[in-house]
Amino acid sequence: MGAHHDDLHDAAEPDGRALRLGIGGPVGSGKTALVAALCRSLGPSMRLGVVTNDIYTTEDADFLRRAGVIDPERILAVQTGCCPHTAIRDDIAANLDAVETLEERFGPLDLVIVESGGDNLTATFSRGLADRQIFVLDVSGGDKVPRKGGPGVTSADLLVVNKTDLAPMVGADLTVMSRDAAAVRDGKPVLFTSIREDRGAHAVAEWVTDMVDAWRHEHGEPHHHPVHGAAQQAQAS
C-alpha cells in the first residue's frame, strides 16, 4: 500500500504489459470475423488474449471458440446490460477486469484484443481500456458512412472497410469511401478488406504487428505481473 496513493494515471501502467487493441464498429460489419482473422494470422507468432462484449450472452465468444483459431480459455466474454458503448467508454471496469484476468492467467501476453458489441458510429474506446483502436465498417452499410464521420470513423487509429467483395452487388463506390475517409481522418490509415476472401486479413495483421512492435520498443518486453487483489476470478463464461 501507499506507493501509488498520489498516482492519478491509468492504473494499468503501460510498461511491461501487452498492447491492448480495441476493435469496434456497427453490428454485422465483421468485427468478430476480423478478430478470428487476426488470431489466425498472429497466433503463430504472438501470445494472444481476446475479450468479447456480446449483446446477447456469449455469441461472439462461442463463434471464436468454434473457429478454433485460439485456445478457448484465452477468450473471456463481458456482458454489457444493453449498453455496449458504456462498457468500452464510460464504465470500463468489467472490461479492464477481464483484460487483467487474461494477463494474470496466461501472461505475459503480447496482444490483448477487446472486441466491442455492435454499436453506432459514436462509439469509441476509452484510452483507459485500449491503447490502439480499429473501427470496422462494411460496404453494405452504404458508401456514405465514412462521410458521416463520428468518433469511430474519424479518430480510430485504423479504419477497416470490410466486405469489399460485396461492393458491386450493393452499388458501393470504394473510391468514394476511400476519398471521404481520407478527408475526415487527417492522414490516419484506411484498409479495405474482404475477410471472406482473405481469411487472415493480412494487411490488417501487418498493421497490428507494426503496432505491437512499436509498443514493445516503447514500453519494454511484456512480463508477468499479477494485479494484487484485482482480477483473480472474472467469470470465464
Place this chain on the structure above:
Amino acid sequence: MGADAALLLLADSRLPAGGHAHSGGVEEAVRLGAVTGTGDLARFLRGRLATAGLVTAALAAAACELAAADDPADDPADGVELWRRLDAEADARTASPAQREAARTQGRLLLRTSRRMWPSAALDTLARAVPEGPHHPVALGAAGASAGCTPRQAALAAAYTSVTGPATAAVRLLGLDPVTVHRLLADLAPALDDAAHAACASLGDAARQGRWHALPGHSAPALDLLAEGHLTNPMKLFVS
C-alpha cells in the same frame, strides 16, 4: 455530518464500477412475466428494498465502521481476519450462488475503482483479505469510509443502489417511461432513509467488536430463484 458530496459520487449510477450491467433480478422477472410494467416494478422494488436492500445497507454500514476503525498501528493480520469475517457474514446472508457471484463481481469492480478514487490502507487491506472480490456492500462500506462518509451514509448508498440499478434495467428492458420510474424511486425515498436508519440501529456494540451475527438477515427466496434462473437464460443482456 460526513461527506455529503462524496456520498453523491459513491451513489451515482455513473460511478464507473460496472454496476450498469446488473439488473438485480429484473431481467429474469421480466422474462418470466413477473414484471411487466410500472405497477409490478413498484412492488418488486419495495420488496427488494425490504429484504436484500436492508441487508446490504447493514453490511455496508458495518464495513464502513470497520474501515473507519482501521488503525495503521494495528497488526495488519488482524485487519485481514476481520474483513474475511465480515465478508463471510455477507456470504451467509446470500443463499443463491449466482447472487454471491454477482455480488463479488460488483464488489471487485467497485474496489478497483474506489482504490483509485479514495486510496486508503483499509481498502488495501480489504483487497488483500478477499482477493477474489468482496461482496458489493462490504466494498461499498469500505469505499464510503475512505471517502469520509459515515456508516449511515454508506448504508443509504447501499439501499439506494439496491433499487436504482433494477429500476434502470427495467426502463431499458421494457421501454418504460423513465419519468414514471423515477417517480417510483421518489416515492421510495422515505423508505430508503428508514432502511439506512434501521441498518445503523442494528450495528450495536457487538459489531464494533467484530461480531456481526445480529445484523439483519432477511431472505428473499424469489430473488434467489430469479438469480439462479437468470443463469439459464441463453439471451440475457445483463450479468445478473
